Amino acid sequence: MTPFSQATGNAAANPYLIQSATIVEKIREAEDIDTYRLRFVDEQVRRSYRFAAGQFNMVYLFGVGEVAISIVSDPDEPDSLDHTIRVVGRVTKAIARLQPGDELGIRGPFGQGWPLDAAQGKDVVIVTGGLGCAPVVGAIEYIFRRRSQYGSVKILHGIKTPHDLLYRERFDAWRRHPDVEVLLASDQPHKTWRYHVGVVTELFEQVVMNPARTMVLMCGPEIMMRLGVPILMQRGIPETAIYVSLERHMECGIGLCGHCQLGPYFLCKDGPVMRYDRVAPWLERVGF
Amino acid sequence: MATPCDTHVAAVPKTFLQQLIDVLCAKGYRVVGPALRDGAVMWDTIRQVSDLPIGWRDEQEPGRYRLENTGSDQIFGVVHGPQSVKPLAFAPREPLLVIERTKGSFSALPTLPKSEKVAVLGARACDLAGLAIQDHIFLKDAYRDPYYQTRRDGLFLIAVNCTRALATCFCASMDTGPRASAAFDLALTELEEVFLVEAGSAAGQAMMSALSLAPASTARVREAEQQIEACARSQVRRLDRSPLPQALYDAHEHPRWDDVAARCLACGNCTMVCPTCFCHVVEEVPDLTQTRSEHTRLWDSCFTQEHGYIHGKNIRPTIKDRYRMWLTHKLASWIDQFGTSGCVGCGRCITWCPVGIDLTEELPALLKPSSQAKEKPGQA
Amino acid sequence: MSQPKDHGKPGRPKMAVFKFASCDGCQLSILNLEDDLLALGQALDIAYFPEASSDMREGPYDIALVEGSITTPEDARRILSVRKQAPLLITIGACATAGGIQALRNWGDVEAFKRVVYPSPQYIQSLSTSTPISEHVRVDFELWGCPIDKEQLLRVITDLLAGVQPRLPTHSVCIECKRRGNVCVMVAKGIPCLGPVTRTGCGAICPSMGRDCYGCFGPAEGAHEGPGLPPNTASLAKEFHQGLQLIPIEVLRRFRGINGSVRPFREESQAWEQKDRAG
Numbered sequence: 001m002t003p004f005s006q007a008t009g010n011a012a013a014n015p016y017l018i019q020s021a022t023i024v025e026k027i028r029e030a031e032d033i034d035t036y037r038l039r040f041v042d043e044q045v046r047r048s049y050r051f052a053a054g055q056f057n058m059v060y061l062f063g064v065g066e067v068a069i070s071i072v073s074d075p076d077e078p079d080s081l082d083h084t085i086r087v088v089g090r091v092t093k094a095i096a097r098l099q100p101g102d103e104l105g106i107r108g109p110f111g112q113g114w115p116l117d118a119a120q121g122k123d124v125v126i127v128t129g130g131l132g133c134a135p136v137v138g139a140i141e142y143i144f145r146r147r148s149q150y151g152s153v154k155i156l157h158g159i160k161t162p163h164d165l166l167y168r169e170r171f172d173a174w175r176r177h178p179d180v181e182v183l184l185a186s187d188q189p190h191k192t193w194r195y196h197v198g199v200v201t202e203l204f205e206q207v208v209m210n211p212a213r214t215m216v217l218m219c220g221p222e223i224m225m226r227l228g229v230p231i232l233m234q235r236g237i238p239e240t241a242i243y244v245s246l247e248r249h250m251e252c253g254i255g256l257c258g259h260c261q262l263g264p265y266f267l268c269k270d271g272p273v274m275r276y277d278r279v280a281p282w283l284e285r286v287g288f
Numbered sequence: 289m290a291t292p293c294d295t296h297v298a299a300v301p302k303t304f305l306q307q308l309i310d311v312l313c314a315k316g317y318r319v320v321g322p323a324l325r326d327g328a329v330m331w332d333t334i335r336q337v338s339d340l341p342i343g344w345r346d347e348q349e350p351g352r353y354r355l356e357n358t359g360s361d362q363i364f365g366v367v368h369g370p371q372s373v374k375p376l377a378f379a380p381r382e383p384l385l386v387i388e389r390t391k392g393s394f395s396a397l398p399t400l401p402k403s404e405k406v407a408v409l410g411a412r413a414c415d416l417a418g419l420a421i422q423d424h425i426f427l428k429d430a431y432r433d434p435y436y437q438t439r440r441d442g443l444f445l446i447a448v449n450c451t452r453a454l455a456t457c458f459c460a461s462m463d464t465g466p467r468a469s470a471a472f473d474l475a476l477t478e479l480e481e482v483f484l485v486e487a488g489s490a491a492g493q494a495m496m497s498a499l500s501l502a503p504a505s506t507a508r509v510r511e512a513e514q515q516i517e518a519c520a521r522s523q524v525r526r527l528d529r530s531p532l533p534q535a536l537y538d539a540h541e542h543p544r545w546d547d548v549a550a551r552c553l554a555c556g557n558c559t560m561v562c563p564t565c566f567c568h569v570v571e572e573v574p575d576l577t578q579t580r581s582e583h584t585r586l587w588d589s590c591f592t593q594e595h596g597y598i599h600g601k602n603i604r605p606t607i608k609d610r611y612r613m614w615l616t617h618k619l620a621s622w623i624d625q626f627g628t629s630g631c632v633g634c635g636r637c638i639t640w641c642p643v644g645i646d647l648t649e650e651l652p653a654l655l656k657p658s659s660q661a662k663e664k665p666g667q668a
Numbered sequence: 669m670s671q672p673k674d675h676g677k678p679g680r681p682k683m684a685v686f687k688f689a690s691c692d693g694c695q696l697s698i699l700n701l702e703d704d705l706l707a708l709g710q711a712l713d714i715a716y717f718p719e720a721s722s723d724m725r726e727g728p729y730d731i732a733l734v735e736g737s738i739t740t741p742e743d744a745r746r747i748l749s750v751r752k753q754a755p756l757l758i759t760i761g762a763c764a765t766a767g768g769i770q771a772l773r774n775w776g777d778v779e780a781f782k783r784v785v786y787p788s789p790q791y792i793q794s795l796s797t798s799t800p801i802s803e804h805v806r807v808d809f810e811l812w813g814c815p816i817d818k819e820q821l822l823r824v825i826t827d828l829l830a831g832v833q834p835r836l837p838t839h840s841v842c843i844e845c846k847r848r849g850n851v852c853v854m855v856a857k858g859i860p861c862l863g864p865v866t867r868t869g870c871g872a873i874c875p876s877m878g879r880d881c882y883g884c885f886g887p888a889e890g891a892h893e894g895p896g897l898p899p900n901t902a903s904l905a906k907e908f909h910q911g912l913q914l915i916p917i918e919v920l921r922r923f924r925g926i927n928g929s930v931r932p933f934r935e936e937s938q939a940w941e942q943k944d945r946a947g
Binding site for chain 1: 826830831832833835
C-alpha cells in the first residue's frame with residue numbers, strides 16, 4: 001500500500017544498541033562540511049547492513065551523544081557507508097575533530113526513504129537546496145543504476161554561494177548520463193559561477209515537465225518547499241506526486257521519544273520522506 | 289474484558305486482602321500499593337494491609353491535593369496520588385547502555401533492568417487505560433522497547449474499581465472508567481463489608497482458583513454496579529471528544545492560547561504526572577577519563593527548551609507554542625497516531641498543575657468560535 | 669569554545685580556582701568530590717587553588733574556575749587579569765553567575781551599611797553593587813547553584829577536557845522532582861515553592877526533604893539575555909498571592925533571594941515591591 005521503501009531495522013534486537021564503525025576516509029566538502037566514509041567494525045553487521053535511499057542513521061560519538069544524519073551513499077553498495085556532516089551543534093562540532101581511523105557509533109538505518117519503486121517509469125525531478133542534496137544522492141545513484149526503468153531525470157540544486165556547492169564531481173558525472181539535466185543556482189553571483197544566479201525555484205522555468213508522468217523529490221529548507229510546491233502545482237503537478245524529506249529533532253530514531261512530531265506524524269518513522277499533501281497543512285503551522 | 293456476572297465474581301471478606309498479599313509474596317511478587325507519604329499516596333512496597341492508607345481519602349481540585357482521615361475502615365478510599373502506573377513500566381530514569389572505550393574502539397553493552405515480579409495493588413481504571421496506551425507505544429510498533437518490556441512483563445495488575453469520584457475526575461466522559469476495562473489480572477470492588485473480586489486474565493483466574501473464593505450473590509454484584517455507576521454520574525468534569533481531532537487542529541490560531549500561555553509555567557508537571565506522556569531524552573554522561581560512558585533515558589517534557597530544538601533554532605520558543613503542542617498532541621494528533629485519545633480522564637494534570645490549569649476548561653474555550661481566530665480548517 | 673591547550677610544560681591542562689566575594693561553599697563542593705577529586709587531580713594539574721593547597725603556581729592556566737561576585741574596585745580590576753590568564757573561564761555558583769545573596773545590597777544603601785558595621789568605615793573600599801562576573805568579562809560557561817552541584821561541575825570539566833561544548837539542562841526543578849518521585853510541596857501542602865520557575869541541577873534536594881525550592885539555581889531556561897524563554901514568574905507569583913494567600917512583601921521576598929538580581933526574579937520582586945508600596 002505504501003509506496004515507500006521499507007525500513008530494514010531488526011525489530012527483535014535492542015533498537016538502542018550502537019554498532020561501532022571506523023572512519024576509513026574523511027572528505028572535505030566545504031567549510032565545516034565533511035563526508036565520513038564508514039566501515040562497521042563487526043564483520044557480521046557489515047554484511048547484513050542494508051539501507052534504502054533517503055533513510056538516516058543515528059550517528060554516535062563516544063561521551064557526547066547521538067545525532068540523526070541521512071545516508072549519502074549508494075544503497076547498492078551498503079558496505080561503503082557515507083555521511084555528510086555539517087558542523088551545527090554540540091555533537092557535530094565534536095565529530096568534526098575526528099580523523100580516519102577514529103570510530104563513530106551507528107544505529108540504523110531508520111525511517112522511510114524515497115518512493116523509488118513508485119517512481120519507476122516516471123520522469124523524476126529532484127529539487128534540493130544547500131545540504132539538502134545529501135539525502136537524495138543515494139536516490140540518484142539508485143536511479144542511474146537502473147537507468148532504463150525511469151524516464152527523464154532533472155536535478156535542480158540551489159545554494160547560497162558558489163562556495164557551498166558540494167559533490168561537484170558527482171553533479172558533473174550525473175550530467176553525463178543520458179536524458180539528464182543538471183541545473184544549478186546560486187543566490188549570490190561569483191565570477192567563476194557559470195550557472196543561474198537566483199533561487200532554485202526559478203530553475204523550474206528552465207525545464208519541461210510532463211505533469212502526468214512526473215514525480216518530484218525535494219529536500220532542503222522548508223521555505224524552499226513552501227515556495228516551490230505552489231509553482232510546481234501551477235505547472236500541473238499534483239501534490240501527491242511531490243515527496244519531501246523533512247527534519248525535526250530526532251532523538252531516538254524509532255518513533256518512541258516524541259521529539260520529531262509534525263502534527264500526527266513522527267518524522268523519524270513516518271518520514272523523513274513524506275508525500276507533500278500529507279504534511280502541507282502542518283508545515284504552515286507555527287510551533288509544529 | 290471481564291464483565292461481572294455471578295459465576296465469575298467472588299465476594300470475600302476484607303481479611304482476604306492480607307491473604308492475597310501473602311499469596312503474592314509467596315509467589316515471588318513484590319506487592320506495591322498506595323502508601324501515605326508527604327501528604328499524598330505514592331507507590332510503595334506493601335507487606336501488611338495496614339501499610340495501605342486505611343480510613344484516608346483524597347480531595348483534589350485544580351492545583352490542590354489534600355488528604356483527610358475519615359476514621360472509616362475503607363482501605364482504598366484514596367483515589368490516587370500523583371503517580372499513575374506509568375513509572376513502574378516506563379522508568380523515569382532508565383540506563384540504556386554502558387559504552388566502554390579502549391584505545392580507539394568502543395563497545396556498547398545494554399543495561400536491561402533486572403526482571404522483577406511486581407504486583408500492583410490498587411491500580412485505577414484510568415491508570416490501566418494509560419498503561420494500555422503506553423503498551424501500544426512501546427511494545428506494539430515496529431521497534432519494541434526491551435527496557436519497558438522487561439518491567440511490563442513483571443507486572444501483575446490488581447485494579448480497584450472506583451466508587452467515589454474526585455472533583456477532578458472525568459474518566460466517564462473518556463470511556464476509561466470508573467470500572468477497570470483495560471487489561472488487568474484481578475479487579476476488586478470495595479463495598480462496605482466485602483470485596484468483590486473478578487479475574488481479567490488467565491493469571492488472575494488461576495489466582496482466584498488457587499484461593500477457592502466463594503461466588504458473589506446477585507445482590508452484591510448489583511450493589512457494586514450501582515456504586516460504580518453512581519461514581520460515573522457524580523463526575524462534575526467532562527471532556528467532549530466528539531469534535532476532535534479536527535476542531536482542535538482548526539483552533540491553532542485561537543486567542544485562548546495566549547490566555548492560557550499567560551498562566552502556564554511551562555514547568556512540565558502535567559506531562560510528568562500524565563499516565564500516557566511518553567517523551568524521553570537520552571543523557572550521555574562519560575567519566576573523567578573518557579573510558580566509560582553511561583547512556584541513560586530520562587522522562588522529558590514538551591515544555592522544555594530542548595524538546596523543540598533543531599540545529600540552532602527552537603521551533604517552539606514560547607509558552608504558547610509549547611502548551612499548544614502538548615494539548616493538541618494529547619487530545620488531537622494522538623488520535624491520528626494511535627487511534628485513541630492521549631487523555632484518560634484521570635485529572636492529574638489539573639490537580640498537579642501548580643497554578644491549576646484545567647484542560648476540561650481550556651478545550652471548550654479553545655473550541656468556542658472566536659472573532660479573532662484567523663485560520664480556517666486545515667485538512668489533516 | 670576552544671580545547672584546552674598545554675602552556676609550557678607538557679601533560680595535563682592547568683586549572684586555577686579564583687575566589688571573589690563569596691562564602692567558599694562552591695570551592696568546598698570541589699573538595700567534596702571525594703573519589704572524583706583524585707580523578708580530577710589526575711586529569712588536571714590543579715595549579716592554583718588556595719582554598720585547598722599552599723602550592724600556588726602562576727598562570728597562565730587552561731581553565732579558570734571563578735567563585736564569587738564583584739563587590740570591590742580591586743576585584744573589578746582583578747577579574748580582568750584572571751580573564752587574561754585563561755582561555756576558558758567558568759563561573760561557579762550563584763555569586764559568580766548571578767551576583768549572589770550579597771546582591772541584595774543593590775536595593776540598599778551600602779554607605780549606610782558600612783557606617784553601621786564598621787567603626788571606621790572610611791577604610792572600607794566597596795562598590796555599591798554586587799555584580800556577576802559576566803558583567804565584567806566574557807564568561808565561557810556558567811554553573812548555577814548555591815552551592816554548585818558537584819556532578820554538574822564534573823560534567824562540565826569532563827566535556828571541556830574532551831574538547832566538547834558543555835551542555836546542562838535548563839528546564840524547571842519540577843521535572844527532576846517528579847522523576848525522583850517526590851510529592852509536590854506546593855500542591856499537597858500549599859507551600860510557595862519556586863521549583864516551577866527555577867533551573868534544574870540541584871537534584872530537587874529541597875522538595876525531596878519536604879520543603880520549598882528557594883531558587884538557588886536561578887531562573888529556568890532564559891535566565892540571562894539571549895535565547896531561551898524567561899520563566900513565567902508572574903503567573904507563579906500571582907498564585908502565591910491569590911491561591912496561597914501570601915501578601916505582596918512575602919511574594920517579593922520569595923523572588924529576592926540568592927538569585928534576586930537575575931532579571932526574571934529581579935523584575936518580579938520589583939513588581940511586588942510596587943504592589944506592597946501601593947498597599
